[in-house]
Amino acid sequence: MCAQTEAAEAQEAAGALALPRVASTAAARTPPRTGADEDRGEPGAPGAAPGPRLPGPGHEGRRRPSRARAAPRGARAAETAQRLRRTRRLKANGRERRRMHRLNAALDALRAALPTLPEDARLTKVQTLRFAHNYIWALAAALRLPGPPRPPPGPAGAPGSAGHSPSPASTGSGTDSPAPPAAASPARCARSPASPAGAAPDGWPPRRPAVGGCA
């Protein structure tokens, strides 16, 4: 309503930087929007723009410069500034997109580390975060638990434990699932990942899951 009107209206003509739509998990089902970065209007060379021609420094002879049509320098400057803003915006859009993709990749890695009962169940973003929170809490509680049946904190025993490094550097290529954890005892909690042990209606903070029964 607000920002888009202005930006969309005036600036759409000057699109550039055709950013390749990155194939993300869900990007497939999101068709290319006819949004701002989709219009390829500007051919790059400002001078070659097929748009409205500015009255050049023509061969008008001695004709009196028509005051009405003469493109004021200010207009040109404004146009240039607008184009600059536009390209900056597009670049920022690309960065933002990449940033969100990285975020989603990290979220996917987190999903892979969480046990879910229907093996292929896909948690939503917020579910993933909440469940991870509960899962970590449950694992920590299990470690504190006295008694023999404590699961060994082996390399693959607990998610995130030495088995694989979080390695934030592994963003681009996305060496996906870093060896999902063997279902440790708290994995039972995965029964209802979607309903993390009593999350508040608002969802945060979730109540502490009961250690043994995890809800």
Added chain:
DNA sequence: TAGGCCATCTGGTCCT
């Protein structure tokens, strides 16, 4: 059809 989820765009702010 309403509601949930998601990707993307956008402008603002902070940091380097």
Added chain:
DNA sequence: AGGACCAGATGGCCTA
């Protein structure tokens, strides 16, 4: 100045 981060807005897809 430019990049990262953030939050709001918007629109598409999917499911009950």
